[in-house]
Structure formats: structure tokens, C-alpha cells
Amino acid sequence: MTTQDSRAETPTGVPRRRAPRIDEPVALGMPTVRGTSEVLATPAFDAHNPPSEELLDDCVHCGFCLTTCPTYNLWGEEMDSPRGRIDLMRAASEGAPLTESMVKHWDACLGCMACVTACPSGVQYDRLIEQTRAQVERRVDRPAKDSALRTLIFSLFPYPRRLRLMRGPLRLAQRTGALRLVEKTGLVRRVSPELEVMQRLAPPLGPRVEVPERTPAVGTRRAVVGMLTGCVQREFFGDVNAATARVLAAEGCDVIAPRRQGCCGALSVHVGREEEGQSFARRLIDTFEESGVDWIVVNSAGCGSSMKEYVHLLADDPTYADRARAFSERVRDLAEILVELGPVAERHPVGDSDAELVVAYHDACHLRHAQGVVTQPRQLLGQVPGLRLTEIPDAEICCGSAGVYNILNPEPATELGDRKAANILSTGAQLLVTANPGCLMQISQALERAGRPLPFVHTATILDASIRGERLV
Template sequence: MTDPRGELPRLIGDCVHCGFCLPTCPTYVLWGEEMDSPRGRIHLMDQLETGTPMSPPMAEHFDRCLGCMACVTACPSGVQYDRMIELTRARVEREHPRSLPERALREMIFRLFPYPGRLRALRGPLRAYQRTGLDRLVRRSGLLERLSPSLAAMERLAPPLSRAPRLPERVGARGGRRATVGMLTGCVQGEFFPGVNAATARVLALEGCDVVIPRGQGCCGALSLHSGREEEARAFARRTIVTFETVDVIVVNAAGCGSAMKEYRRLLADEPEWAGRADALSAKTRDLTEFLVELGPRARRHPLPVTVAYHDACHLSHAQGVRAQPRALLGAIPELTVREVADPDICCGSAGTYNLLQPEAAAELGDRKAAGVRATGAELLVAANPGCSMQIATALERQGTRLPVAHTAEVLDASLRGTGTAALVGRRPRSPA
């Protein structure tokens, strides 16, 4: 995501410094520092463009940005801050020399999380670690926190693991085929939340879809794209295009992945061999809830007598503009009540790798979001992104609350199959600290 067309100077000029972005920016809300707001970061970008060298404090202000895009939604002038921060992050990665520990941490993250096979290999040891009670011992000792707050955050965020169901390459439509769709299984979603993928496939099949699940699929490149690792993101994007090129619609159940795939048209715009193919893939990518609303309901909804708090994932609401669809689907379930979380536009602090690279700020934001969820009095939290689910569940536990968390697909699955609420609200809790 270099800037061969000189986009950044033009985009910087769109900002009129009105300040409408300030109350929506998580880091400005936390600290009240102008340079930790979109307006302040745009000022720093302008300094870079006019010849000021990249300094460590400047890079830190860019690193502190969550990339949540709440400012893009709030801006009355249409400032493309999302594009600006991506271009600037790529420049930070090229020009800013990081310390050895920081480089090692980033390499570990980006050599692990975008690779489903490596995450799969981690599942066995992690399950044993959780089931033997070693996780509780490590947390109580505080040793990992003293060694590395980032590693401690990674350990705390790991969800409880059970046996992972493996999906077939094709799930047939029930009751007559209405559509054929490809399904992205994701990296963290596929290995740490496999039940979400199984529920997604069942819901699509019950609504009359043949579901194609390519076995050779890999990472979509979301983590790399949103962290300034441009060449890495392009490589993942090309592979994803090849994998899903033959299907008419691609259904995605992780907000960050769907957002990244809809950006392929921009990511590969300067590559003649791939630009058209990238544009075609972006055009046929749909979030699960977006697609189901477009398709329309057919399967019977059984009652679910439960009160849920719905959390807006930033890369679903701000990046993709998908807000009404999940609420409409949940609201159509008999006896289910949806309650809104206060300050829905403020990020929970997950933001891809943010809660690993900026654990202190992420924890503050997680605590704010958890307090908002608790205030709803809901029996179940519903979220549409694995990172959000882990982040908010961890913050709730930190506050002494063990509220079960489910994906929208799992709630729909329970209603369509008539399995009731027990599997949703009676989930195995995480180990207490």
C-alpha cells in the first residue's frame, strides 16, 4: 500500500479540522490528547508529507490508533481516514526502526495468527494447559505479566477450547436450493471458534443454500492489511481470490475478514493482472447477516426466550455499514429481546492485533465496553467478530461477570433448529484468574 498515485496529500486536504471525530475516537476518549485523535494524526501525516522525519513519538501516535473507523462514520466531510491510516501504517513499517522485543513480538503474531495450520497445532497444548489448571496458576503468579504484558494479554484472551468439528467441503441445501455460496472459515474463527462456522453452515443450508467450503483456503489478509504489512496482505488476497473465484457469493462471518475482502479492489488496484479479479471478489463478498437479509427468511424461527445485548463490531458497523441487518435477524426470533449497549460506536479494544500490541489501552477500552454490556442486564452477549468476543469476555471476567458470548450465527442456528437457549446460556465458562 505504497502511495504511487500521491493520494495522501489530497486526502489530508479533505479534513477541515471540525472536531466531529473527537468524541468517537477511542484513544481521544481515553486520554484527551489531540495527537491521539484522528484530527491530530492527520496533522502528523501532513508533517510527514512536508518533510518532517518519522520520529518515535510520531510512530507511537499512529500505533495507538485502533483503525476502528468510527471517525469515518462521524465525519461530515467524508474524510477517508481509513485509507490514510493504512497508507501511513505502511510507511511506519518501512521507516520506523522498532526495538528488538517489539520486532520479535510482531513476528510471532504474524507468523502464527494468519496460518490456520499453525493455530491448529497450538490447540492441543492449549487445551491441556487450560484443563490442567495451569492457566489459573500462571495468572495468579503474575509471572507472565512481568515478563511481557502482551504475552499475558494473549494468554488471557484465549477462549476455552473443546473438540473442533471439521466441516465437509460441501453442505447441501435443505428443502430445495435457493443459492450456492462459498464460505470463508477464517483463521482464529476456524480454529478457536469452530462452532461458529458449523452454525453458519447449518443456518445457510436451512435457508436453502448449498454451502461450498474450500478445503485449501487460508488467511484473507485482514491482520496484515490493517497493520501496514502491505506485501503480505497482497499475497493473502491473491490466494483468496483464486480459492473463491468460481463461486457467485462469498459469505463471511468475521467482521474484520469481510471488511478486508471488500477492500481487495483497492489493495490490488495497481496490479493489472489482479485488479479486475479483486474487484469482482469484493463485489460478491457479503457478511452473513447482510446476505441472509438479502436472501429473505424461509426456515421457521422457533422461540428463544432470552435477553441479548448486541455488540457492534467496528469492522462490521463502520467499515461495512452493516448495522440494521443483525438486529433485524435477531429481532425476528420469537421471544428474544435485543438490548442496546451504551456508546456502541466506541471500540471494545480488540481491533485485530491491538489488544496484543497495546494491551493497557485495550484493557481500558474493554473494561468500558464490559461495563456497558453489564448495564443492559442481558443474559447473553451477541457479537460478530472473534476478536470482540474474546476481548469483551475477558473484560467481563475481570469485573467478576461470566456472561456467555455467542455469535449471531449461533443464535440463529438455535432458533432454526429449535434447540432452545440452554446451549447458548449454559456454555462452559473460562477459567477464573
């Protein structure tokens, strides 16, 4: 195995920093930390669901995770790799104090789960990092600025009605150019770089689109499906939800989208807000149990991943444990359910000319790695006439969105976004497709920074256009 030096580049010319070889010796066991590190709690973990010793012992430190870990690729730091973070978890589980350095390394993880896909030992890093972050959120008082930012995020994003109230003024600011003027002043950046990221990530807003509570199947009914409308998806990408409902209906599904549904809890669980995530999960289970559907269909990768894990999230709840298991078994990503059903609606070209349309598909991490949904979206895109699918180099590496990671950690997120944009542009694609709103916002910004924006749509949008005979490019 050759060592990659500091001059090495990705296939698209983006420099990589040198990372240690997988076969280089590393210090295992109790990690050492450069400099001082404040003790935040002793012992590090309490008795409520600490990282499982059995799950920790599954890691044999083989190093297969290193090349797929975004933060290890960025910094080449052992403690910012999955196995390094597992070492920190093990030390904490054995009674070491919780230190500021430990928290920083765990906070730096995107939770993309690329390591889960790469691991030959089946290490359940997804469960380990969620258990660890729940411990941190219970036991650590974060600095005032960080705490205020997190309070703002979780007082807004999981609540569609609050997002709706913000939507009108934001759309007005975009249409009048006021938002661009504020950006040019640099005022928001001086107050908070994180708030500036939130401002820039907002997609261009058109009229709000509401999905009907019931969309009847076209032709013979083949299934009755519930549809998660989401939070950011509902208020900022309502057209994607509308396209999703139309595609499902065209393929013979009665689509039920209960108006009273709320957040799935994915963002909360992702950063360790366990009780909050559980509360959202219980309410969503109640809602869809009452709707009498066969399946619950999700068009947002992060939400679908979290909903499939309710079985673990509510495992200790005697009232909801069995209901959560039954619920999780009925959750399907849009691509999954469409492939399971098989196509009945006719497809048409989506390009403006008779020439072949080159499309790049971006795998959202929580679809590719957490849910293992890889072939289905490609199979669906392959059904669109006149479309040629091209693969993106380093497709397994996260774009830097990762829930609210790009807000809480803007610098590494920006670097990862720029790398992803460069790899996408190297394909020569005319259209970019993904299945997650966070990825769409993150990569769109990176492409704008590169000065080469691309048309970028959700999987549901391109399928809907193909079924309806509309042209996208």
C-alpha cells in the same frame, strides 16, 4: 456545548478523563511534540503510495470525530484524535522527518473507523491510516522486543495449521488447570505483559469442529455461496463456522468451504504489512474463483471489511486489479446475505423459559463503521421469537480488540474493554451477541474482570439455535 470535567461519568458510572471541547482552539499544521523525539527516517514517506493529498485535504477539522474516537476519549490528546493524526500525515507528506512521536500516535490508533461513520465530510481515514502504516512498516526498524512480538504474532495467527498445532497443548493446559497455575505465578507477566494478554484471551477450547467442504441446501436451492472459514475463527471457534454453514443451508444455500483457503490478510493489512496482506489476498481470490460461487460469505467482521477492500489493496497489480474488484463486489457479511435472501426456515425461541429473553447486540467496529452493516443483524435477531433486543450505551466506541491491538497495546485496550463491559452490564441483558471473534474474546475477559460473566455468542450461533429449536439460556 458544555465542557465535561474530570468528575464526569458515562451512563454506567465509568469515569471519563476530561477531553477538550470540540469548539476549543487547537494548533493545526505542523504538530509540536513534548520532549525529544528521535528522527527515524528522512523524509518520512517514500514514493510508494503515500497518503493521498486529496484524501488528506478532505479533512476540514470540524471535530465531529472527536467524541467517537476511543483514544481521544481516553487521553484528550489532539494528536491521538483522527484529525490530529491526519495533521501528522500531512506534515510527513510535506517532507517532515518521520519521528518516534509520530509513529507512537499512529500506532495508538485502533483503526476502529468510528471517525469514518461520524465524519460529515466523508474523510476516508481508513485508507489514510492503512497507507501511513504501510510506510511506517517499510521505513522503521522497531525496537527488538516490539519486533519480536510482531514476528511471533504474524508467524502464528494468519496460519491455521500452526494454530492447530498450538491448539492441542493449549486445550490440555486449560483442562488440567496448568494454564491457571502459570497465570498465578506471574511468570509470563514478568517476561512480557503482551504474552500474558495472549494467554488470557484464549477462549475455553472444546473438541475441534471442521466444516464440510460442501454443505447442501435444505429444500429449494436459492444460491451457491463460498464461506470464509478464517484462521482464529477456524481453529478456536469452529462451532461458529459450523453454525454459519447450517444457517446458510437452512435458508436455501449450497455452502462451499474450500479446504485450501488460507488467511484473508486482514491482520497484516491492519498493521501495515502491505506485501504480506496482498499475498494472502491473491491466494484467497484464486481459491474462490475456482469454486464457482455466487457470493463469498464472511462471519468475522474484520475479515469481511478487509476482503471488501481488496479493490484498493490490489489496485496497482495489473494481474489482479480487475479480479480483486469483482471479488470484493461478491463479498457479503452473513447478516447481509441472510437479509438479502429473506427467511424461509422457521424460527423458535432460544430461552429456557417462556419469559422474554433480553439480548444485547454488540456492534463489531469493522461491521458497523467499516462495512455499514448495522440494521441487518438487528433485523435477524428480531425474527427470533421471545427475544427482546436492548441497545448498549456508547455502542459506537470500540471494545479495544481491534485485530491485534489488545496484544500490542494492552493498557488502553484493557481500559476500553472495561468500559464496554460496564455499558453492557448496565443493559441487564441475559445474553450478549456479536459477529466478530476478537470482540468475543476481548469482552469476555472484561466481563470476567468485572466479576459478572454473561453468556456470549456469535450471531450465527443464536440463529442456528433458533432454527434448530435449541435453547441457549
